[in-house]
Amino acid sequence: MKNVIVTTIITVTLITGSATAQQVNRPLATEGMQSLQMNTLHISKVHVRAVRDFLKRDKTASNVDWMIVETGYVAKYTDENNSNCRTVYNNRGDFVYTIRQYCENQMPRDIRHIVKSQYYDYTITLVEQIEETRRPPVYVVHLEDATTLKNVRVCEREMEVMLEYMKSNL
Incomplete structure (x- = not known):
């Protein structure tokens, strides 16, 4: 019985450890939207200033995925015209730039x-x-x-x- 519990704990630890290890900060590549195919971030982990600004700036955004990068946060989404977009914020949650592709x-x-x-x-x-x-x-x-x-x-x-x-x- 002890072996089963210990094995379960080790398995859960390894799975959880590898899942969080994949969320390493990565530099932002601006060559294309495919460069941002990293793990998404739950909105509660994003700086509140960035979330507030994003909600004011892009009211019609859909399919929003937040990612963490070396220099801050990136919101990848689709706008009202069905354009692929990304909005970048620094570590303090200040707006840096938005790129729209269409x-x-x-x-x-x-x-x-x-x-x-x-x-x-x-x-x-x-x-x-x-x-x-x-x-x-x-x-x-x-x-x-x-x-x-x-x-x-x-x-x-x-x-x-x-x-x-x-x-x-x-």
Whole structure:
């Protein structure tokens, strides 16, 4: 009987220990939403300031998952337009930035006009809208044509090429 109890306690300890070990703080990677496929955090573990700000800032958010990262907290969710979003807070619960990812048909007309007037032969594959406190929104537009992949940055009606890759002929 003692062996069964001891074995049960050891098993529970090992399972619980390995589950909490997976919630290690990880740095935030901004390359894509797939980088945030880590364990979700119960909302009671998130700094109250971050939760209050998030509820005011993103009233229409659905499917919200909170994660802990090295520098604070990340809320990953879907907004009213069905865009993939993430809002980042520091360790004190202060807002840092929000990134919204969506398709060409959801981007603001003026931003689309700026990009398409110069890259009219390119297809817009993804738009990332970055919002920070006291800064104008920044749009990172991912473009593609038959031979090239480009990422352009649009901010305050000015556009610059951030990255450009040539496709291989394989």
